Amino acid sequence: MDIHLIPDATLPATPGSGAGYRLRWQDGQGRAHEAACIIGRGGIIADKREGDGGTPVGRFPLRRVLYRPDRLPAPETALPVAALAPDEGWCDDPTHPDYNRPVTLPFPASHEVMWREDHVYDIVVVLGHNDDPPVPGLGSAIFMHLTRPDRTATAGCTALDLDDLRRLLSHCQPGDRLCVPDQGPMP
Numbered sequence: 308m309d310i311h312l313i314p315d316a317t318l319p320a321t322p323g324s325g326a327g328y329r330l331r332w333q334d335g336q337g338r339a340h341e342a343a344c345i346i347g348r349g350g351i352i353a354d355k356r357e358g359d360g361g362t363p364v365g366r367f368p369l370r371r372v373l374y375r376p377d378r379l380p381a382p383e384t385a386l387p388v389a390a391l392a393p394d395e396g397w398c399d400d401p402t403h404p405d406y407n408r409p410v411t412l413p414f415p416a417s418h419e420v421m422w423r424e425d426h427v428y429d430i431v432v433v434l435g436h437n438d439d440p441p442v443p444g445l446g447s448a449i450f451m452h453l454t455r456p457d458r459t460a461t462a463g464c465t466a467l468d469l470d471d472l473r474r475l476l477s478h479c480q481p482g483d484r485l486c487v488p489d490q491g492p493m494p
Contacts, residue, residue, distance in 0.1 A: 308332055308483045309366070310475065312351075312465065318343055326458060330467065330485075334478040342471035348460035353489045354439070355412040355446040355463070362463055363446055364489045368435035369479055371423065375429045376480035382430055384476040386483075391428070395421040407437055408419050419448045427453050430472055434485055451485065 317328040329340045352361030371387040374397075381388050393412075398405040400416035410418055421428055432451035442445070446463065454466040465485065467475065 308478065308480065309486045310483065312344070312485065312487045330475065332475065332478065335443060340474065340478065342467050342475060345454050345458055345461055345466040347463040349463070351487060351489065357399065357444050360462055362487060363436055363449060364487050365436065366484045366486050369483050369485065370433040370435050372476060373431040373433065378429050382473055382476045385480045386476065391421050393422045397421060397448045399424055401443035406443050407441035425455065427455060429453055
């Protein structure tokens, strides 16, 4: 199944908010589903670079799902699922050999902490962006995760509300992809 990111003028958007977008997909019975989503503060970017805040253009396989077992039960999905641990991170240092790979903390190079104090990574879908193999500088840690309470833009990921992400994952199968078309700058 392809999950399409589309602009939605009915959703509120302000420059840099990441709002004004929706995901659309069909389940196995051909029924259409939609959910409001948040994208990167840099908008949709065709030429993704590390730290630009943009959501990259492309078709990205949904690799696996990670979740915080101390906060939520495992999401129901046919995708591979694993519980996060407090010592998990994700390398975002383009000069390090583990760039755009999961790492164990403490870690000497720049990295994302996956076991966060907020709830943004309570459920994380790892997307197949710049990972086969990773090319230094072309972007790391591009996930689908949960929205912040104030619905602010992400650093390049796609974010959904908890109920919407659970609903989407319940329809997902291995081989499904997030499709982000080149749509120019954010509204």
